[in-house]
Amino acid sequence: MAEEHAPQQPAPVAASSVPAAPSGPPAGAPSGPSGPSGPPRFGGPGGPRPQGGRPGGPAKRGKRNFVRKKKVCRFCVDKADFIDYKRAEILAPFIQERGKILPRRMTGTCARHQRWLTVAIKRAQNIALLPFAAEL
């Protein structure tokens, strides 16, 4: 294990020192196979990681694409202090087609605004501005 570990270390260092500035993606490519080939857990906390961080930069960027985009509460963006139940068109995006109120995890609404929103939606339902359930 130790022998395996040792040769790995110099490789990324060399890779990073030589092409670091001019070409990022090629540097990332060689470092990529070296990581998964051995046990990456050992290589990770050791020396190569911080130095290989730059070649790893582009790879990280790739990873970031998988990270879910953070949803922002629409009412916070608008700085809404009050959600009007009379305006069905602003409430409509927050209900499902079947008429259910969408959960926070779907819409990204913050807790406070979701609280107000549910009240507003329920009021709108009572006066037939929004459906309780889909018809037919």
Added chain:
Amino acid sequence: MEERLYDLIFILRPDTPEPEIDKVIATIEHATTEKGAKVEKTDKWGRRRMAYRVQRLREGFYVYMVIRSSNGDVVKELERRLKVADPVMKYLTVRLDEELKRQEKLKKHRERRAARRPRKTVPGAATPAAPTGGPERATATS
């Protein structure tokens, strides 16, 4: 007792003739003033498609009123009258003053915070973030 603000919406049958609509509105307004309350606003939204069928009808004539009152009995009386009135299909009264009060409060709070913010947080948050990234990169490459 403090004054309260109510929203009152009611839906009339879509086939109600215009004079009848005015008559219903007039009786409601009359009942409000009689009870010592004030009608702040009366708004005919007109015929609108309802989200679901009420009394087998898909459309209704919406009327929206804002009432200010210091007496809760007004609402009781109005709802009784709306229940009795034939062309009225649906009605809803919502007490709004507390929410409006909260809105005012939050608005004030935000304005105060906005006035304070530019001095405090902006220089602190913006400046250190950029330099820290720079030096690290510089030392590592050299």
